[in-house]
Amino acid sequence: MAKITYNNKKGDFYPTLKKKVNAYFEETGKTKTGTWAIYHKAIILYIVAIGCFVMAVFNPLDLANGWRLLSCAILGLTSASIGFNVMHDACHGAYSTKQWVNDAVGLSLNVLGGNAFLWKQKHNIIHHTYTNVDEVDEDIMKSPVIRHCHTQKWVPAHKAQHMYLPLVYALSSFLWIFVMDFQKYFTGKIGTTNAWKMNTKEQLIFWGTKLYYVGVFVVLPISVVGFLPFLAGFFTMHAVMGLALGIVFQLAHVVEDTHFFSGYEDTKIDEEWAVAQVLTTANFARKNKLVNWYVGGLNFQIEHHLFPRISHTNYPAISEIVKAHCEEYGVQYNDAPTMFGAVRSHFKMMRLFGQDKDFVPANAHLHHAH
Numbered sequence: 001m002a003k004i005t006y007n008n009k010k011g012d013f014y015p016t017l018k019k020k021v022n023a024y025f026e027e028t029g030k031t032k033t034g035t036w037a038i039y040h041k042a043i044i045l046y047i048v049a050i051g052c053f054v055m056a057v058f059n060p061l062d063l064a065n066g067w068r069l070l071s072c073a074i075l076g077l078t079s080a081s082i083g084f085n086v087m088h089d090a091c092h093g094a095y096s097t098k099q100w101v102n103d104a105v106g107l108s109l110n111v112l113g114g115n116a117f118l119w120k121q122k123h124n125i126i127h128h129t130y131t132n133v134d135e136v137d138e139d140i141m142k143s144p145v146i147r148h149c150h151t152q153k154w155v156p157a158h159k160a161q162h163m164y165l166p167l168v169y170a171l172s173s174f175l176w177i178f179v180m181d182f183q184k185y186f187t188g189k190i191g192t193t194n195a196w197k198m199n200t201k202e203q204l205i206f207w208g209t210k211l212y213y214v215g216v217f218v219v220l221p222i223s224v225v226g227f228l229p230f231l232a233g234f235f236t237m238h239a240v241m242g243l244a245l246g247i248v249f250q251l252a253h254v255v256e257d258t259h260f261f262s263g264y265e266d267t268k269i270d271e272e273w274a275v276a277q278v279l280t281t282a283n284f285a286r287k288n289k290l291v292n293w294y295v296g297g298l299n300f301q302i303e304h305h306l307f308p309r310i311s312h313t314n315y316p317a318i319s320e321i322v323k324a325h326c327e328e329y330g331v332q333y334n335d336a337p338t339m340f341g342a343v344r345s346h347f348k349m350m351r352l353f354g355q356d357k358d359f360v361p362a363n364a365h366l367h368h369a370h
């Protein structure tokens with residue numbers, strides 16, 4: 001991996017913003033980490049998920065097959081929401097003041113078949129430090145299947161990527177659990193970064209999780225409903241979960257106004273880290289309470305990237321402080337009013353990256369383009 005550095009001496013954007021946000025918590029007496037505002041979400045989401053699983057597999061109400069497939073789709077939506085609301089905050093240490101609670105709740109990702117240990121490095125360290133730095137940020141590293149930015153190699157198939165993108169997203173959670181985790185485990189690499197070494201306990205958790213997942217989500221349903229009905233339900237669940245995860249995470253960084261940096265060789269980014277976080281990130285539908293509830297505050301990604309250890313339940317309030325601060329410092333605050341607008345903007349960018357190999361986004365920091 002190339003050495004990427006930020007110029008944190010360039011200004012005082014971040015220290016002054018932190019003071020304002022800390023003052024807000026002192027004045028209101030609110031807690032930065034989770035409270036019942038987030039605990040209740042975990043309870044609701046887990047009850048819905050378990051309910052849908054029971055309906056789909058054991059069918060106690062003798063539902064028709066269409067309704068059981070719908071249960072699988074809702075299970076997919078709910079699983080993604082557990083990822084957004086519960087696992088994400090916990091893995092950042094924002095769910096509770098107690099680290100053991102964060103560690104335990106972070107294992108929600110393992111309950112869904114993933115691996116919290118690998119995620120913490122991939123997401124908390126790599127993605128949150130080198131956001132939209134091509135060749136380092138693993139979230140935009142899906143080449144050659146998808147071309148996420150102008151510095152990535154172009155192949156003719158990318159001309160259709162905006163059309164096959166939903167299919168790739170629909171497969172993403174399945175590939176994450178059954179392919180990408182194993183790739184990271186066996187190669188010891190997360191993108192271009194060397195992965196943290198797993199001790200024996202982490203290796204046991206890794207294999208235990210995968211065995212549990214196959215047992216509960218594959219073997220058990222097959223033994224109850226048979227192979228083909230299982231296949232239909234399993235892929236319905238994953239298609240919905242993958243689409244929800246793919247779209248929500250991508251709306252935060254790959255849209256029209258976000259910035260891109262290149263990390264193909266050692267690069268000094270002449271911005272404070274926090275300013276770069278704002279520039280590479282976008283909010284959407286800040287006023288939409290339903291979207292906000294479902295995506296666990298991931299529509300306030302700017303606030304999340306600046307304050308990942310503050311629970312998402314506080315983002316609506318502090319976003320006004322952050323937005324005003326950005327205006328004061330002349331830092332562009334990307335804020336799509338609606339989720340639909342953000343989805344359209346994402347697909348527009350993906351079409352441009354795919355159809356025109358010479359297209360360079362307005363806010364690209366051009367270095368050593370491929």
Ligand SMILES: [Zn+2]
Nearest residue numbers: 092123304308
């Ligand atoms: Zn995060």
